[in-house]
Amino acid sequence: MSPTLHDEIREVVKEYPEPRSAIIPALRLAQERHGGWLPDEAFRQVAEALDVTPAYCVSIASFYDMFHTEPVGRHLVEVCTNVSCAVSGAQRVVEAFERELGVHAGETTEDGNVTLRTVECLGGCGWATVVAVDNRHHLRVQAGDVGGIVKELGE
Amino acid sequence: MSSAPEIVFAGTDGGALTELAAYEAVGGLTALRRAREMTPAQIVAELEASQLRGRGGAFFPTGRKWSFLPKPEQNPRPHYLVVNADESEPGTFKDREIMLRVPFRFLEGCLVAARAIESTRVFVYIRGEYLREFEVLVSALEQLRARNLLGDVTIVLHRGAGAYICGEETALLESLEGERGQPRTKPPFPAIAGLYASPTAVNNVESITTVTPIIEMGGAEYAKLGVEDSTGTRVFSLSGNVVRPGNYELPHGYPLRDLIYEVGGGIADGRTLKAVIPGGSSTPILTASEAEKVTLDFDSLSQAGTAIGSAAVIVLDDRCCMVQLGVRVSQFYEHESCGKCTPCRVGTRWLTQILKKIEAGHGTHADLDLLLDVGDHVNGTCLCPLGDSDAIAVASYVAKFREEFLQHIEDGGCPFHGTSSLDGIVAPTDVHEAHAGGAEIHRPLEVVG
Numbered sequence: 203m204s205p206t207l208h209d210e211i212r213e214v215v216k217e218y219p220e221p222r223s224a225i226i227p228a229l230r231l232a233q234e235r236h237g238g239w240l241p242d243e244a245f246r247q248v249a250e251a252l253d254v255t256p257a258y259c260v261s262i263a264s265f266y267d268m269f270h271t272e273p274v275g276r277h278l279v280e281v282c283t284n285v286s287c288a289v290s291g292a293q294r295v296v297e298a299f300e301r302e303l304g305v306h307a308g309e310t311t312e313d314g315n316v317t318l319r320t321v322e323c324l325g326g327c328g329w330a331t332v333v334a335v336d337n338r339h340h341l342r343v344q345a346g347d348v349g350g351i352v353k354e355l356g357e
Numbered sequence: 358m359s360s361a362p363e364i365v366f367a368g369t370d371g372g373a374l375t376e377l378a379a380y381e382a383v384g385g386l387t388a389l390r391r392a393r394e395m396t397p398a399q400i401v402a403e404l405e406a407s408q409l410r411g412r413g414g415a416f417f418p419t420g421r422k423w424s425f426l427p428k429p430e431q432n433p434r435p436h437y438l439v440v441n442a443d444e445s446e447p448g449t450f451k452d453r454e455i456m457l458r459v460p461f462r463f464l465e466g467c468l469v470a471a472r473a474i475e476s477t478r479v480f481v482y483i484r485g486e487y488l489r490e491f492e493v494l495v496s497a498l499e500q501l502r503a504r505n506l507l508g509d510v511t512i513v514l515h516r517g518a519g520a521y522i523c524g525e526e527t528a529l530l531e532s533l534e535g536e537r538g539q540p541r542t543k544p545p546f547p548a549i550a551g552l553y554a555s556p557t558a559v560n561n562v563e564s565i566t567t568v569t570p571i572i573e574m575g576g577a578e579y580a581k582l583g584v585e586d587s588t589g590t591r592v593f594s595l596s597g598n599v600v601r602p603g604n605y606e607l608p609h610g611y612p613l614r615d616l617i618y619e620v621g622g623g624i625a626d627g628r629t630l631k632a633v634i635p636g637g638s639s640t641p642i643l644t645a646s647e648a649e650k651v652t653l654d655f656d657s658l659s660q661a662g663t664a665i666g667s668a669a670v671i672v673l674d675d676r677c678c679m680v681q682l683g684v685r686v687s688q689f690y691e692h693e694s695c696g697k698c699t700p701c702r703v704g705t706r707w708l709t710q711i712l713k714k715i716e717a718g719h720g721t722h723a724d725l726d727l728l729l730d731v732g733d734h735v736n737g738t739c740l741c742p743l744g745d746s747d748a749i750a751v752a753s754y755v756a757k758f759r760e761e762f763l764q765h766i767e768d769g770g771c772p773f774h775g776t777s778s779l780d781g782i783v784a785p786t787d788v789h790e791a792h793a794g795g796a797e798i799h800r801p802l803e804v805v806g
């Protein structure tokens with residue numbers, strides 16, 4: 203039998219002197235199980251496993267960029283538009299994604315496959331433009347590479 | 358290129374040492390063996406002799422920081438080593454390459470540092486976006502564990518979840534305790550009451566990695582590298598409009614000019630140098646002529662009115678509009694403000710809005726005064742340096758490129774007429790505002806196929 207979310211969280215808790223310290227890993231595990239975002243049900247599960255309130259979990263999740271409190275696409279495409287990427291052509295990369303996907307930055311494709319967003323510095327400024335696809339970093343991305351990346355994400 | 362000695366990246370030959378055997382083949386684990394024969398006080402003394410200063414941004418002497426922790430007999434609570442691997446200062450990407458290429462030198466440094474502060478519990482707080490780096494560390498840690506090399510030390514690799522402010526050490530500790538990552542009031546400093554109110558040393562990845570070679574070669578030998586007050590080497594993150602961006606390990610005191618033109622291959626696309634941000638986006642900008650004169654160390658950059666910060670050198674060519682730069686930098690701080698202090702939460706937003714107005718050609722001379730006035734009210738009134746950083750950075754753009762700001766005001770628009778390298782850039786805050794029904798950012802879409 204595969205472990206439940208509750209079991210997985212209790213396992214992570216063991217790494218820390220205080221259970222509450224496990225809240226980020228716990229929310230991450232819950233988000234993975236709920237299709238990339240955190241519905242109310244996920245907050246209830248995490249709260250129960252860590253012995254905190256769901257409201258507390260919401261307050262933590264809302265603080266961090268990598269947690270989503272609203273539905274997102276099956277894939278997440280994040281383009282860095284901070285200064286080093288911006289002066290190296292990030293805007294053209296964003297526009298290429300917008301054209302290929304038919305959505306603006308901040309939106310999800312109609313079929314629910316891809317959410318596109320712009321993000322702050324991803325820590326790869328010397329390899330601009332940096333694009334994170336489901337947390338895997340593509341480096342030195344140019345507008346011409348975008349079609350290939352989108353194709354790999356499928357329908 | 359320079360014949361600079363490699364200290365942090367020694368033995369890598371341009372590649373990565375991700376297998377323990379390969380690391381040992383280039384002398385790895387010597388420091389750990391040596392440190393285990395030394396007393397904690399002797400390790401701290403080596404660090405003091407090396408004059409290593411923190412590579413996270415504040416440049417605080419590492420040995421001295423460790424000496425502030427009470428001895429276990431003075432405070433019996435567990436002592437913690439917390440490594441700051443949250444690297445998020447725009448322009449900075451060195452810790453990432455260190456973790457990818459010399460993970461064992463880094464983990465060895467953790468074990469030596471833990472011994473120095475008499476700690477058996479280490480937390481590495483790694484930014485959530487660094488997934489591959491996390492995986493490399495997991496594998497390296499597993500290899501050390503399999504060989505029983507960790508002794509009585511537990512190292513927990515803790516992934517963050519996307520928040521620049523969690524790089525500030527007390528915010529990081531809050532986050533690690535499972536709270537929202539908002540900075541604490543200091544004092545007490547982490548050395549006295551840090552993680553779970555226990556004595557804690559917080560150190561940057563590069564600082565900790567450098568501990569290893571310092572114990573190998575001896576502190577006095579390390580101190581011979583670099584220049585006075587800025588000893589040793591530094592991994593500089595070079596980005597922006599240069600031919601060869603990347604991380605370069607060079608001795609402190611290296612001329613900025615040579616980093617850009619020799620190591621970095623000069624300005625890309627045949628353009629000319631306009632400005633350099635020398636130590637991450639929080640540091641004041643240098644004009645091209647100032648950049649010609651400075652060397653990359655604490656003293657030279659301080660004298661030039663800026664700072665070495667995280668050693669992230671952002672090079673900007675003549676296509677960069679300084680008002681747009683101000684907007685984009687300010688948007689970052691606005692987005693990352695944790696919201697705890699009003700001057701920062703509100704001030705960063707005002708700075709962005711005034712700059713946007715000037716960029717749009719609707720600004721007046723009074724707006725320029727207001728911009729600086731708002732900055733003055735943010736600077737020095739905040740709990741942590743985040744708010745100050747925005748104010749100081751923006752003020753430096755106005756001070757160094759005042760003419761360009763005035764041109765926007767007097768000509769009623771951007772003198773670049775849509776050709777600036779930052780033109781039309783969409784920041785996360787732009788998207789949030791559009792969703793909240795605020796500013797209009799969306800250009801018409803040309804949908805293909």
Ligand SMILES: Cc1cc2nc3c(=O)[nH]c(=O)nc-3n(C[C@H](O)[C@H](O)[C@H](O)COP(=O)(O)O)c2cc1C
Pocket residue numbers: 410411412413414415416417419441442443444445446521522523524525526527559560561562564565741742743
């Ligand atoms: C807003 C803010 C963000 C910071 N981000 C980082 C960071 O990402 N990485 C880091 O090592 N230090 C960062 N620092 C500095 C830390 O607070 C702290 O000084 C550092 O981790 C200490 O390590 P060191 O002495 O080895 O440099 C930041 C500071 C501030 C105010």
Ligand code: SF4
Pocket residue numbers: 522539540693694695696697698699701702739740741742743744745
């Ligand atoms: S200065 Fe800004 S980021 Fe720092 S504590 Fe205050 S509100 Fe938070």
Ligand code: FES
Pocket residue numbers: 282283284285286287288322323324325326327328330332447448449
């Ligand atoms: S500016 Fe894009 S990764 Fe840093």
